[in-house]
Amino acid sequence: MMRPRYHFAAAANWLSDPNGLVHDAGEWHMAYQYNPQGEDWGHMAWGHAVSRDLVQWEELPPALVEEDGTMIFSGSSVFDHKNSAGFGINAMVAIYTGARSEPPHQFQCLAASTDNGRTWAKYAGNPVLDRRMADFRDPNVFWHAVSQQWIMVVVLSAENRAVIYGSLDLKTWEELSEIPTLAAPGHLWECPLLIELPVEGSADRRWLFKVDVLSGAPGSGALYVTGIFDGRAFKADGPWHVADMGSDFYAAIAWHEPRDAQGRPCWIGWMGNHAYQAKLPRQGWRGAMSLPRRMALRRDGDCLRLVQAVEPAVEALFGSAAPQTLTLVEKPLVPASRMVPDAVAKSWTIEIGAPCGRHLMISRDGGSVRVQRKDPFTPDLDMVREAPLPAGADLTIWLDHGSIELLGDFGRMALTMQHRLDDAEWTVRADRPLAVQLSKLA
Numbered sequence: 001m002m003r004p005r006y007h008f009a010a011a012a013n014w015l016s017d018p019n020g021l022v023h024d025a026g027e028w029h030m031a032y033q034y035n036p037q038g039e040d041w042g043h044m045a046w047g048h049a050v051s052r053d054l055v056q057w058e059e060l061p062p063a064l065v066e067e068d069g070t071m072i073f074s075g076s077s078v079f080d081h082k083n084s085a086g087f088g089i090n091a092m093v094a095i096y097t098g099a100r101s102e103p104p105h106q107f108q109c110l111a112a113s114t115d116n117g118r119t120w121a122k123y124a125g126n127p128v129l130d131r132r133m134a135d136f137r138d139p140n141v142f143w144h145a146v147s148q149q150w151i152m153v154v155v156l157s158a159e160n161r162a163v164i165y166g167s168l169d170l171k172t173w174e175e176l177s178e179i180p181t182l183a184a185p186g187h188l189w190e191c192p193l194l195i196e197l198p199v200e201g202s203a204d205r206r207w208l209f210k211v212d213v214l215s216g217a218p219g220s221g222a223l224y225v226t227g228i229f230d231g232r233a234f235k236a237d238g239p240w241h242v243a244d245m246g247s248d249f250y251a252a253i254a255w256h257e258p259r260d261a262q263g264r265p266c267w268i269g270w271m272g273n274h275a276y277q278a279k280l281p282r283q284g285w286r287g288a289m290s291l292p293r294r295m296a297l298r299r300d301g302d303c304l305r306l307v308q309a310v311e312p313a314v315e316a317l318f319g320s321a322a323p324q325t326l327t328l329v330e331k332p333l334v335p336a337s338r339m340v341p342d343a344v345a346k347s348w349t350i351e352i353g354a355p356c357g358r359h360l361m362i363s364r365d366g367g368s369v370r371v372q373r374k375d376p377f378t379p380d381l382d383m384v385r386e387a388p389l390p391a392g393a394d395l396t397i398w399l400d401h402g403s404i405e406l407l408g409d410f411g412r413m414a415l416t417m418q419h420r421l422d423d424a425e426w427t428v429r430a431d432r433p434l435a436v437q438l439s440k441l442a
């Protein structure tokens, strides 16, 4: 299959969760779950890439690899300006889950780099946090200025629980509280994120807690709830919402810093799904990241809802939009393109097809948008996903080799799907005359 044109994928091998997102000296670091030995999940390590603009990525050698039967599972990195952990001023410190299989045991570990993330040394005192459990993973750590401490949120996956810890030195962790479960749908919690976000159009800020649910949750499994965090406990506003209604946006975490002018952090997710990822055909590499998206909250009656906006540097990759009218006639489509259908048009279906017979059907009616993915060669991919999209709301369709991301309703609706339209020639047609703005990679 052809490689994505404007999404990050490793040159070879299995890639999944983003890990260790940290920014330093003008560089965005992105580590990720990576198998240096092949295209299947296993021997998990932290692959590593850097970017100066969140668009062009340079893949570096893996940052952390399996050793003595301990794999490197998901986690985060921080920039330790004050040398609180003793690894050196401005050390980059990774907080990851060490995972052993026989017997199953997961515990939290540190590694540090003092050369801008080029080389890493595991801490000799690992693990720094161990509950002697089989499923205790995915620490997300950030500096909480108000309480002057490091905060970690981490999950007891099999029990659908998330726990908050505090630390002054990243090495000694005190359990502070537990996030309320609030009857969350689905089972097996992974990859938590606790982050403060700006509320659009105001000076207000509110916290968001996100957790991924491996099975049984609506959408991709990324659930979130807003609330307040006082340095000890998170108090949820409730109820749960779904961050992305597609089937392939998982394990997203954020660069906690830096923020943009509106105070928005950036996050990124793995465009994959453990339910079928292992069944996708081999092609030398497997898995890609979503587009980076800026995060904020929007007031909606009594609720606050997450809104996501594709990083402006990605928008800038695209040339000016050519207005087109799509009809039943098939037109050739450049595989890496961005499509904005007329928001006034009430109901339509756009079909994107490849000569091999794979299709994506995107349909809009007065209240929702749905994507039907049809794949005669990989039946596990056959499915329909739907998201609310009010009449008149905007919609942008980001199309690339391997993926389609729909963002609409000014960022409130997101729907991400992988696909395998892997021919160079694609066609697009609509079931009625439909005005669209179509732009190609410049």
Ligand code: FRU
Binding pocket: 016, 017, 033, 044, 073, 074, 097, 137, 138, 190, 191, 251
């Ligand atoms: C989520 C996940 C994490 C774990 C990692 C292992 O995709 O299952 O919970 O740390 O992948 O690769």
